Each structure stands twice: as structure tokens, then as C-alpha cells.
Amino acid sequence: MTALNKLVKVIRSKNAGPFYLTFDLSFDNLDNFRRVRDSEVLTRPLIAKLYNVPESFIHGIYSSEAAQAIKVSMIKPVPASEPECSSIFGSSYHVPLLTVDIP
Amino acid sequence: ANIRPYVTFAKRHNFPFILSAGIAGGDLQLEECLKKVDEIAQEEGMKLNIAVVHTELDREYLRRKVREGVEIKSVVEHPRIPKLLTEEAIDQTVHVVGQIGAEPLVDILKKGGVDGIITGRALDVGLYMAPVLFHGYPYATAAHFGKIVECAGLAFEPAEPYQFAFGVVRPDHFMVRPMNPRYKATVRSIAGHTFYERRNPWREENPGGYLDLTSAKYEQQDGWVKCWGAKWGETPYAVKMEGAGRLGYRALTVMGVNDPVMLPQLDAIIAKAEADVLATKNFAHLEKGKDFRLIWRQYGKSGVMGEMQGPLAQQPQEIGLVLEVVAKTPELADHLSYDLFLKVYIGDYPGRTTTSGNVSLPYNPGIPAGEVYTFTVWHLLPLSNPAEPFRTEVLEFPRRKKA
Numbered sequence: 001m002t003a004l005n006k007l008v009k010v011i012r013s014k015n016a017g018p019f020y021l022t023f024d025l026s027f028d029n030l031d032n033f034r035r036v037r038d039s040e041v042l043t044r045p046l047i048a049k050l051y052n053v054p055e056s057f058i059h060g061i062y063s064s065e066a067a068q069a070i071k072v073s074m075i076k077p078v079p080a081s082e083p084e085c086s087s088i089f090g091s092s093y094h095v096p097l098l099t100v101d102i103p
Numbered sequence: 104a105n106i107r108p109y110v111t112f113a114k115r116h117n118f119p120f121i122l123s124a125g126i127a128g129g130d131l132q133l134e135e136c137l138k139k140v141d142e143i144a145q146e147e148g149m150k151l152n153i154a155v156v157h158t159e160l161d162r163e164y165l166r167r168k169v170r171e172g173v174e175i176k177s178v179v180e181h182p183r184i185p186k187l188l189t190e191e192a193i194d195q196t197v198h199v200v201g202q203i204g205a206e207p208l209v210d211i212l213k214k215g216g217v218d219g220i221i222t223g224r225a226l227d228v229g230l231y232m233a234p235v236l237f238h239g240y241p242y243a244t245a246a247h248f249g250k251i252v253e254c255a256g257l258a259f260e261p262a263e264p265y266q267f268a269f270g271v272v273r274p275d276h277f278m279v280r281p282m283n284p285r286y287k288a289t290v291r292s293i294a295g296h297t298f299y300e301r302r303n304p305w306r307e308e309n310p311g312g313y314l315d316l317t318s319a320k321y322e323q324q325d326g327w328v329k330c331w332g333a334k335w336g337e338t339p340y341a342v343k344m345e346g347a348g349r350l351g352y353r354a355l356t357v358m359g360v361n362d363p364v365m366l367p368q369l370d371a372i373i374a375k376a377e378a379d380v381l382a383t384k385n386f387a388h389l390e391k392g393k394d395f396r397l398i399w400r401q402y403g404k405s406g407v408m409g410e411m412q413g414p415l416a417q418q419p420q421e422i423g424l425v426l427e428v429v430a431k432t433p434e435l436a437d438h439l440s441y442d443l444f445l446k447v448y449i450g451d452y453p454g455r456t457t458t459s460g461n462v463s464l465p466y467n468p469g470i471p472a473g474e475v476y477t478f479t480v481w482h483l484l485p486l487s488n489p490a491e492p493f494r495t496e497v498l499e500f501p502r503r504k505k506a
Contacts, residue, residue, distance in 0.1 A: 014299075014300055015300065016300055016301050016302035017178075017179060017300075017302070018478065018481075019179050019181040019183070019184065019481070020179065020181075020302045022298075022300070022301065022302050024298050024299075026295060026298075050413065051411045052410060052411050052412075052413070053411070059302050059303070060302065060303055062303065062304050062305065064294060064295075064297075064298070064304060066290060066291070066294035066321055067291060067294040067295035067297070067298060067304070068291055068295070069295050069298050071298050071304055073302035073303065075180075075181055075182075076181075077410060077411065078409060078410070079181065079183055079184075079478075081477045081478040081481075082183065082477060083350065083353065083396060083398060083427065083429045083475050083477075084396070084398050084409070086400060086406065086407055086408070086409045087407065092407050093407075093408065093411065095407075095408070096408075096411075096413055
């Protein structure tokens, strides 16, 4: 088992518009990219559990070999347009992903 | 942004420039941009004929559409966005703009006779699609090309803003590269760019259609990346609208909590402070969520993640407690801030020893922090004529000063 943060070059969160969050994992090593993609560890139930949201909030999980990157998108529970929002650009929400274990 | 280089270069080399006024792109921001163009034209001794395209929308126009029964649907699905735009939402809206598509700009280019086009809020990709469509290339090419070139520096390595892309469009592909030799375009950087700030890297919604990148291909050719294979799917033509309405006025109070008896009880202390203060005669008649909102952030515990915070690895030794009050008037924001702060500061709690003040206060409570707005409109305006709500005028710059 290796934690995700040891396999990625970039791991980040950002708004995709004010109402959605998108997490990008970028790899500088094709083997690491394939390992994480093929492990199928990043699933809707896992993401929903990590972020305390209903599974219906998870919009999609995508991967691109050309970009060597994996993307997870979900509804931003508190939109950037609401004063309650704690990160108006959607950054700093990547932390729960760092310690996800990949076989 | 410094638009002088583009405007003057385009004029001197006799091709039109296309740009959109920054930030919100309402009439106010557009006029600020036009004033800069007056200055540039004056100082450079140039006469510029510019098509000015207003993209701030008239609210009465929108109300009429709603009354006529036009279904104005939300742009995305989210529990906090009403599925359909209502007159009530329009009433709460102070300014609303429409992201004008490429088609009206293509028409302006076809008419000709202008040194450039300046719009308010626009579909960013559309600004780059317009010349490509004008020259007769298909939508898939124009949209894919526009998407990469619009973000420019962020599609290169290293990814940095304010760098420019140079693109060449051919009948069945296009090529891009950075203009600055310090940066590189690679297959990975170009393909990876579709990930940035998008929830779906394969599909991008535009007015009248979507860009489908599932079959897009990229190939390194020396310093260029060759791109092809994108597809375009048609959808009913609609323009995205963004509208803002004011929620109220904000006041901030910052407190440092470090007492070891207080720290584990902080949630309960906050809840009790709210209950006690809101029951007092000053506030008992007001409605939480409507007349005011109370937002507590506990930095060191859950300040960043908020409701998404998982279990903590260890208990914090110190919490930065920020109370944000958003209220209908600045006076109410100030009053609530002060009373809540006082309750937290000198209120009793089980096991308290700190009878001279429970928290540290670095600034006065209730710092006025301006007006708070929210999106009251985030909806798609269906249009049979892509230019219908966008007033265009061709003006000569420098414009004559009004007496």
C-alpha cells in the first residue's frame, strides 16, 4: 500500500464554477498513473465518505492517459457564492485525498 | 489589464482586435475599459472605429421572458440554485450579465469596417472562436482551438498566467505553441489543460452546442502541439447569465482560544451564546437565515473544511475562532457581533477558571467588512437570435467629450 500523496506530482482542488468542486491528480510517471487508475480505489462511495456528502453529489471520475491525470468532480456543498463558503476558489479541499491508500 | 499593445498593434497591422472588458463585464466595467481606449486613441494619435457590445441585461427584458412562460433553467444542478428563474429572483438582482456567444461577433466581423470589437461579459472561448468561425472553419475546430488559446499560459509548461499562445488553424487540425520561448507546449500540458477548473474534461457546454473531446488527439511537432479530432454536438441555443443580489452587510470578530478546559467545550459554548443572545429583546423578533446569518469558523479544527471536515488526528491546542455576521444593516451586524462576542468572552461554562476573559481579542469585535452579495441568477437564457439582448454600437474613439 502506498498513500496517494506519494504517487502524484500534483494533487489539487479548485472550483469548476461556483457550484462544483474538481480534484485533479496529475502524475509525472505513467506507471503511477496506471496504478492509481487501475486500482479503482477512487470510487463514488469513497469520495462521498471522505467529504461527508451524499453519493449523489459526486458528479464524475475521469482519467486521461494523454494528460496522465485523474479527475474527481462533485457538487460544492456550500457554493462559492454563499458567505458560509470557507474557500471561495475551492482550494485547500484536497487534503482528505492525500492519505488514500493505493495497493 | 494593459490593452494598449493589442489595440495599437492591431490598428497598425490592419486587422481587428477582439477583447472583453474585465471582471463582471457589466456596463460599469465596460465603460471603464472604453475610457482607457479614449486615452489610448488620444495619446497614440489614432482614430479607432470600435464595435462596442453591451452584455449587461435589462431586468425588465428578463421579467417579460418569465411572464411569457419562457423556461429559464439553471446552468447546473445544485440544491442551492432554483431550477427555474423567477420574477422574485430578478427583483433581488442588482446587476445581471449574459455571456455573449461567438455568433454576434462573427456577424460584426462579416459586416467589417471596424478596427476592433470590445464586449462586456462574454464567453471567453467565444472571443477566439469568432475569427476562426468567420474564416469558415467548423465549430469543433473553433471551440477546441478557442479553449486552448484562451487560457494560453496555463496550457504550457510551466503553467503560468499572463503568457500568450500562438495558434495556426488548418482545415483539419490546428497547431499551438507559446509565444515566449521560456515556456513549452507538450502533449501532456495541452491535453492536461482540459482538466483545469472543469468538472468534466471531455465535454464543455457552449451556447448552441458542446465541445466533445473524447476523440481529441494531440501530437508533438517540434515546439508545436498539433491538435485534431474534437467533435461538436448541437444543443438548443442559450446564453449563460450571471446575476448578483445583496444579502447584507458583513462584520468580523477574531478570537484566539487556548484554554484547555474551554477548547473541548467550544461547540457547546458557541451554541449557548447564540441561543442566549438571540432570545434577548433586541433580536428575538428577527429571523435567523433571513434578517441575519451567523457563521463561526474554527481554524485549527474545521475552519478550512467546514462541514466536510473528517475526524481529527489530534485535538488542537489553540483555535482561531472567527465570527462572521451577515445582517440586513451594518448596525445590526455590529450589534449582533458585539453581543455574541461578549457572551463568548465573559460567559460562564462548566469548569471555567478564566473569570477575567475567556478568549484573546486581537482587534475590536465587529470589524465592518463591506457588503455581501450572492448569485441570484445562474441560469440559461434561451435565444433564437444570439444577439437579441445585446446592444451593439459602432463608436469612434476618442469619443467626443460631452459638454
